[in-house]
Amino acid sequence: MEHVSKYLTPEIKLSCYEDHFFKSEIVFDQHMLVWFISGETKIVQAEATHRFQTGDIFLIPRNKPATIINYPKDGLPHKTVVMLLTTKILRDFYRTIEVKTKITAVPKIRSFSNHPLLESCLTSLIPYFEMQGQFPENLAALKITEAISILRAIDPEVDSVLANFDDPYKVDLISYMEKNYMFNMPIEKFGYLTGRSLTTFKRDFKKAFNTTPQKWLTQKRLELAHYQIAERKVKPIEACYETGFENLSHFSFAFKKQFGYAPTEVAQARYVH
Known part of the structure; x- marks a missing residue:
């Protein structure tokens, strides 16, 4: 490039x-x-x-x-x-x-x-x-x-x-994460944008979701990618990049581990039916 x-x-x-x-x-x-x-x-x-x-x-x-x-x-x-x-x-x-x-x-x-x-x-x-x-x-x-x-x-x-010079203020964590989980940002940045230190973010996240941020983010992104490919007819490579994954090979590996089949199989199944 x-x-x-x-x-x-x-x-x-x-x-x-x-x-x-x-x-x-x-x-x-x-x-x-x-x-x-x-x-x-x-x-x-x-x-x-x-x-x-x-x-x-x-x-x-x-x-x-x-x-x-x-x-x-x-x-x-x-x-x-x-x-x-x-x-x-x-x-x-x-x-x-x-x-x-x-x-x-x-x-x-x-x-x-x-x-x-x-x-x-x-x-x-x-x-x-x-x-x-x-x-x-x-x-x-x-x-x-x-x-x-x-x-x-x-x-x-x-x-x-x-004219708004304020730093992000403390917002509702569940609502914010449900709206923004598809963006591949460091956990520290999620903390800043929700008005929390990294320690407070992790503590509040555990309390809200009963799991770690990384596990929750991966599962939510995979579920969104599956929906996009199966229901919205999005190509696997586009779903990969629009749901927060860095590259297609990592996305395909995580997808198959989660669902038991590759994203390309979901795309192919659309044409069978």
Whole structure:
């Protein structure tokens, strides 16, 4: 897999994947504004699955688990311009602004497909990626401020996401895990996102589920994968990547150990009936 990232600053980059596809489980520590130049992305979250392609612009909120699968399309690589809206930048921006909207505790992806103002802002960055030498910091700051200002102008509710600087608070563990078990994150990250230390998370998990996190997560992911293949006609490789498994061989081994037959046998049985 060939992946090339060109950075103007730590907050602004051009990302390009040339290979068949790239998949990752991610919880972003910062908000991300993404503009699609070419290719396609599938983002699987607890409440919805999104597809984005050429011309789309969207905002991925921080601290939101997601499985991200990037594909080339129409003979072109998966290429995006990515702008990180960091907590520091946003605190500085909002320091002198009175926010009147209600803060959203669990924000969703916000889409701004083909919006001319945002596209103009992000397109203007392209020539700088071809330049030699350092990108001026003050110019980078102006570009990010411009992007934030445009977002606020075209989306009256975006302050509810961007002006929220709180760490995750302690949430109901059973409800959170039932909604987010398919994301392959370290146990420490599950703890952080539920507002717990690792020790408290493990203790609360044992009390709630009467087993270890790893055993419970594996079983839930396998059950979801079985359902997707058998009932939703999803291909085994897609079910593997969308239910939190790292690779197909490990998934197939765990699946057969759990159910007594391979995921390919479930897929084949659909055609027999």
